[in-house]
Amino acid sequence: MRARSILVQIIIGIVIIFVIFIKLDVNEVITTLKRTSPSYFILACLAYFCLNLVLSTRLRYLLAEIGYQIKFPTVLFSHMGGMIIGDITPGRSGYFLTPPLLKKKAGTNITDGMACIFAPQGIEFILKVCGAIAALFYIYTISDISGLLIPVSIGAIFLLVAGIAMLMISWYNESMTSKFVHRLPFFKKFTDRISSFKERSILIKNNITAILILYMVGWVFAGLQWFYLGRAIGIELPYYVFFLLHPLLSMLMFTLPSGLGFMEVGSILVFSLLGVPSVFAATFSILVRVSVLLVDAIGLKTVMSSLHYSDIIS
Numbered sequence: 581m582r583a584r585s586i587l588v589q590i591i592i593g594i595v596i597i598f599v600i601f602i603k604l605d606v607n608e609v610i611t612t613l614k615r616t617s618p619s620y621f622i623l624a625c626l627a628y629f630c631l632n633l634v635l636s637t638r639l640r641y642l643l644a645e646i647g648y649q650i651k652f653p654t655v656l657f658s659h660m661g662g663m664i665i666g667d668i669t670p671g672r673s674g675y676f677l678t679p680p681l682l683k684k685k686a687g688t689n690i691t692d693g694m695a696c697i698f699a700p701q702g703i704e705f706i707l708k709v710c711g712a713i714a715a716l717f718y719i720y721t722i723s724d725i726s727g728l729l730i731p732v733s734i735g736a737i738f739l740l741v742a743g744i745a746m747l748m749i750s751w752y753n754e755s756m757t758s759k760f761v762h763r764l765p766f767f768k769k770f771t772d773r774i775s776s777f778k779e780r781s782i783l784i785k786n787n788i789t790a791i792l793i794l795y796m797v798g799w800v801f802a803g804l805q806w807f808y809l810g811r812a813i814g815i816e817l818p819y820y821v822f823f824l825l826h827p828l829l830s831m832l833m834f835t836l837p838s839g840l841g842f843m844e845v846g847s848i849l850v851f852s853l854l855g856v857p858s859v860f861a862a863t864f865s866i867l868v869r870v871s872v873l874l875v876d877a878i879g880l881k882t883v884m885s886s887l888h889y890s891d892i893i894s
Contacts, residue, residue, distance in 0.1 A: 595806050605859065614846040620812035621871065627804035632736055634798040635659060639678075642696040645787055646780050650686045658682045660879030661886065667876055675701075684886040695750070695780035700791050702746030705739040706794055711827030712736055718824050723853040731846065735831035750781035790822065802826045809867045815851075815860055818840065825850060843868075 636656040643650055662678030679693030712732060719725050786793075803823030810817055829846050844865045851861035 585850070608859045609863055609866075612859055613866065615813065616863075616867065617812040620808045621867065624805045624808035624812065624867070625871050625875050627801050627808060628757055628871055630665065630804065631798050631801040632656070632660060632875065634794055634801060638700065638794040638798075640786050641695055641790060641794075642700070642784055642787060643682075643693070646692055646696070646783050648686070648688055648692070650682075650688070654686050655682070657879060657882045659728065660876060661882035662879070663882060664873075664876040664879040667873060676750045681882055681886050685882065689776075691777050692780050695777050695784055698746055698777075699750035699781050699784050700795075702743040702750065703788070703791055704795055705743030705746070705790075708827040708831060709740045709743070711799070711824065712831055715824035715828035718821070719850070719853055725853070727849060728853070731849075732828065739831055750778065799823070802830075805871065806864075806868065809864055809871065812867065813860055813863050815856055815864060817854060817856070821854065 636659045638653065639659055640650060640652055640655040643653060643655070649660055658678055658681040661681045662675040665674030665677050666672035666676065676694065676697065678697060679688070679690045682688045682693045683690050713736070716725055716728065718731060719728070720835070800823070803826050806822040807817075807819045808823060829843060829850060844862060847865040848858045848861040851864070852858060
């Protein structure tokens with residue numbers, strides 16, 4: 581993704597956020613932010629860091645399954661580097677630059693690293709759609725969800741198609757997937773190595789149970805992050821609500837860079853159906869972004885020491 585395209589999409593997101601704050605009382609949002617409980621915010625950051633520990637554990641486990649024995653800190657910092665790039669790229673696609681980071685730090689083959697990320701990400705997309713549907717059913721029991729159906733359906737279809745496509749690329753007919761991969765950003769370089777990619781991906785397929793278990797453990801920590809952020813500003817919803825809302829709202833992070841603007845609108849709409857004032861919902865979405873960026877910043881050193889700026893945006 582070129583820098584100009586990313587910049588345009590960031591500007592669109594900023595405009596959406598600006599419109600939101602025009603509609604809201606900015607002073608109330610600022611006041612709510614000032615009242616944020618530091619202890620709960622720290623707990624939220626720790627929960628999000630634990631989520632990244634789980635994701636790094638999954639990556640290290642899959643790398644070991646295809647023959648790499650890499651120290652956990654190396655995998656963790658490479659993963660965090662991919663996460664911070666993903667925070668500023670559409671669809672969080674920048675996370676797929678994790679394999680080059682691993683190559684720089686641990687000497688792994690980029691194709692092997694991609695195999696350990698690609699299919700698991702596809703599975704995650706599909707599970708996220710399932711979680712979003714469960715959240716819709718919950719909200720339906722207490723409120724009218726007609727206003728949610730169109731945006732959620734669009735996001736769900738996008739993620740479901742993307743997830744299925746990623747699994748097909750990893751596990752199905754080579755001639756068909758080679759043509760498709762050639763059209764994708766970050767993946768053109770892999771078309772001449774598709775056989776190796778598929779060979780490694782098939783090994784990953786044999787570990788689908790571990791992938792599913794680790795995903796569910798990670799989802800628990802993701803729900804905790806949001807629960808603590810809600811508590812930090814006085815949103816008194818039970819944990820299971822945040823657990824369900826996470827896949828529903830995080831689907832919007834796969835549109836513009838991290839869903840900039842769209843997640844804020846979605847948060848206000850969804851929380852309003854749960855009786856939460858718009859000011860609290862907007863503040864919550866801000867805290868989600870701040871906590872994510874603060875923790876993901878752990879990977880900045882890895883990115884800066886491994887890649888030139890031009891490598892990241894080209």
